[in-house]
Amino acid sequence: MDALTLFGLFAVSGMLAxxxxxxxxxxxxxxxxxxxxxxxxxxxxxxxxxxxxxxxxWAIVALVRWKHAILNWDTIDAQADSKHT
Structure with a gap:
């Protein structure tokens, strides 16, 4: 197995995980x-x-999803904090 194949295996295994x-x-x-x-x-x-x-x-789509996830997690955290106070 050459280095390029190992690199590809690393990339797609990381994607899956x-x-x-x-x-x-x-x-x-x-x-x-x-x-x-x-x-x-x-x-x-x-x-x-x-x-x-x-x-x-796919990388660009995932970056957009990450941005939306950050906004949603912040909203969820703020709602959780307001319920506990």
Whole structure:
């Protein structure tokens, strides 16, 4: 197994792990975006530009989802704090 294949395995394994944990914390959504970006780099380096392009789009979508998650978590935290006071 060459270094490029190991890099690709790392990227998609990270995508799978962070996607599975997204509901636990918004940081996993950010991690998913980062691993999607790595998957995009892998796709372009491998010569599979459609894969690289789609993974790049997924990275952008995940960043937008992360931004919305931060806003929602802050709202949820504020609501929880107001109930306890």
């Amino acid at each position: 962070t996607y599975a944990l997204e509901r636990r914390a918004h940081w996993f959504i950010l991690g998913f975006a980062a691993f999607c970006a790595l998957g995009s780099v892998y796709g372009f380096l491998q010569g599979a530009w459609p894969f690289g392009l789609v993974e790049g789009v």
